[in-house]
Amino acid sequence: MFDNPILFKKFGQEYDAEEIVFCEYERGEELYYIVSGKVKISKIMKNNEKVVAYIGKGEFVGEMAIFENKPRTATVITVEKTKFLKFKKIEFFQLIKTAPILVIELIKCLSKRNRRTLEQMNSLLEKDLEKKILEYIYLKLNEKETNEIKISEIISILNITRDELLETLLPYQKKSYLRITTTDIFINETGWIKRKLK
Amino acid sequence: MKLIKVKKDGIIYFENVNDKYIYVIKSGKVILKKEKGMYLVGKFLKNFRELKAGDAFGFEEVLTDTKRGNRAVALEESEIIYFEKEEFSNVLKNNTKLGERILNSISNRIRNLNDKIKHISNENICEDSKKIKDIYLYFLKNGDFQKANKVLERMKLDKENLEFVERETKSTHIIKEGNITEQTIKKLKENYIKYDEEILESILIGLNKKIFKKKLQENIIYELIKLFKQKDEKEYITKIEKSLNEFVESDYGKKLRYELISYYEKENQLPKALKIANDLLDQKLEEKEIEEARKRIAELSLKIEEVEKNV
Numbered sequence: 001m002f003d004n005p006i007l008f009k010k011f012g013q014e015y016d017a018e019e020i021v022f023c024e025y026e027r028g029e030e031l032y033y034i035v036s037g038k039v040k041i042s043k044i045m046k047n048n049e050k051v052v053a054y055i056g057k058g059e060f061v062g063e064m065a066i067f068e069n070k071p072r073t074a075t076v077i078t079v080e081k082t083k084f085l086k087f088k089k090i091e092f093f094q095l096i097k098t099a100p101i102l103v104i105e106l107i108k109c110l111s112k113r114n115r116r117t118l119e120q121m122n123s124l125l126e127k128d129l130e131k132k133i134l135e136y137i138y139l140k141l142n143e144k145e146t147n148e149i150k151i152s153e154i155i156s157i158l159n160i161t162r163d164e165l166l167e168t169l170l171p172y173q174k175k176s177y178l179r180i181t182t183t184d185i186f187i188n189e190t191g192w193i194k195r196k197l198k
Numbered sequence: 199m200k201l202i203k204v205k206k207d208g209i210i211y212f213e214n215v216n217d218k219y220i221y222v223i224k225s226g227k228v229i230l231k232k233e234k235g236m237y238l239v240g241k242f243l244k245n246f247r248e249l250k251a252g253d254a255f256g257f258e259e260v261l262t263d264t265k266r267g268n269r270a271v272a273l274e275e276s277e278i279i280y281f282e283k284e285e286f287s288n289v290l291k292n293n294t295k296l297g298e299r300i301l302n303s304i305s306n307r308i309r310n311l312n313d314k315i316k317h318i319s320n321e322n323i324c325e326d327s328k329k330i331k332d333i334y335l336y337f338l339k340n341g342d343f344q345k346a347n348k349v350l351e352r353m354k355l356d357k358e359n360l361e362f363v364e365r366e367t368k369s370t371h372i373i374k375e376g377n378i379t380e381q382t383i384k385k386l387k388e389n390y391i392k393y394d395e396e397i398l399e400s401i402l403i404g405l406n407k408k409i410f411k412k413k414l415q416e417n418i419i420y421e422l423i424k425l426f427k428q429k430d431e432k433e434y435i436t437k438i439e440k441s442l443n444e445f446v447e448s449d450y451g452k453k454l455r456y457e458l459i460s461y462y463e464k465e466n467q468l469p470k471a472l473k474i475a476n477d478l479l480d481q482k483l484e485e486k487e488i489e490e491a492r493k494r495i496a497e498l499s500l501k502i503e504e505v506e507k508n509v
Contacts, residue, residue, distance in 0.1 A: 020348050023330060023352055026352055026353075044336045045336065046335050047336070049336060064308065064309070067301070067305035067306075067309070075333060077345075096298070097291070097294055100288075100291045100297065101287050103290055103297040103301065104286055107300055107301060107304065110301065112262055114258065115258065118235070118237070121311050121318070124318045139234075143267075
């Protein structure tokens with residue numbers, strides 16, 4: 001559907017690797033749909049760059065721009081050669097009639113975003129670090145049938161440091177409830193989290 | 199697509215179950231309840247969210263293949279349409295308003311949540327133009343001058359930054375030419391030293407990552423160290439002491455040794471000053487320089503003698 005040449009002819013844009021798509025704080029009213037390739041979303045400060053996520057084919061970037069005229073909240077840079085469909089708000093809503101699947105894709109993308117933001121808010125409201133971490137893990141496990149959680153994701157969503165996370169989880173690794181690698185945490189069983197949270 | 203009638207307090211689905219339907223309220227009211235965690239409703243934190251006729255629910259989990267994150271209960275007698283994911287696009291085709299309504303509702307929720315998060319975490323909202331300058335500085339520091347330049351081009355679109363962009367484009371075009379010499383660095387210093395040392399520092403840090411000619415690199419490090427002279431003298435001296443041995447191909451090492459001598463002399467640490475002056479003689483020096491160094495050594499020795507006499 002999105003590889004549709006007519007659609008690409010009208011809205012398509014091609015970027016080389018390592019090109020800036022847009023910068024944080026900049027105003028922009030277009031949303032981008034990634035047809036192929038890969039981009040990184042990052043928060044750039046004076047002395048460092050914190051990569052929030054890598055996203056690729058089938059996902060949107062800059063999607064909030066079509067609902068509000070506010071500055072971009074992150075910088076997006078292509079990682080490899082990337083093809084986009086670039087829409088302005090009006091163009092996008094016109095497409096709803098002919099390509100509802102596009103709307104569904106966007107709703108999906110926003111739903112994910114909404115859930116992440118809600119989790120982030122709830123974890124900020126929780127003061128107990130251990131509870132906060134275990135609740136997040138529990139939520140993640142329930143959400144998807146997987147036992148693997150990315151460390152970078154936990155620390156960025158919960159707004160904690162890597163050390164805080166590892167310090168909290170190490171005792172559980174000793175009991176073999178979970179296994180920590182450099183990038184991920186593998187949960188071996190879940191009964192203990194339930195007991196702990198009660 | 200099917201329609202069900204639900205009585206008051208009737209449960210449409212439970213939390214934590216897999217359920218493949220998307221729901222739209224035809225009439226009545228539905229409440230989404232959470233056992234754990236809160237919703238942000240308007241400005242208030244609540245563990246439930248109320249929906250009315252025309253609202254859709256349950257699509258978030260269905261589209262993202264997750265279990266129900268809440269429980270849906272009818273608040274009053276309600277009529278609810280439900281359908282599977284595969285039918286969603288047909289439903290939207292026939293009802294474009296529903297698509298817009300869903301999109302607007304989620305994006306509103308996200309926006310309010312973001313504001314709340316900023317509020318809770320006390321995140322400072324800085325001046326926009328200052329922050330985009332941070333991105334510019336970051337690329338300069340990484341030696342990624344091409345991207346830095348792209349940031350400038352983007353800033354140009356925002357008319358408030360015009361003056362800054364113009365000045366920067368003028369000052370940094372000499373880096374873009376690629377052939378960087380000591381002359382380039384001198385020019386950069388002249389351009390920046392008065393109005394923005396932070397940018398100068400960032401450019402030098404960036405160049406240091408990109409330049410591999412030893413002599414030029416020494417020049418860059420020297421200028422970087424010099425930037426500390428006015429800002430923080432102690433830091434300046436520490437930096438000199440740490441990097442002295444890095445200067446092998448240029449005269450900058452000698453210059454910095456003289457800086458150290460003057461500093462220790464001023465601080466009345468004469469033996470230290472004398473030692474550094476003696477070290478100078480171990481460097482490759484021209485006759486004139488040897489003479490100068492000897493003169494300095496003699497001066498310092500005399501001073502030390504005088505001090506000892508007084509004691």
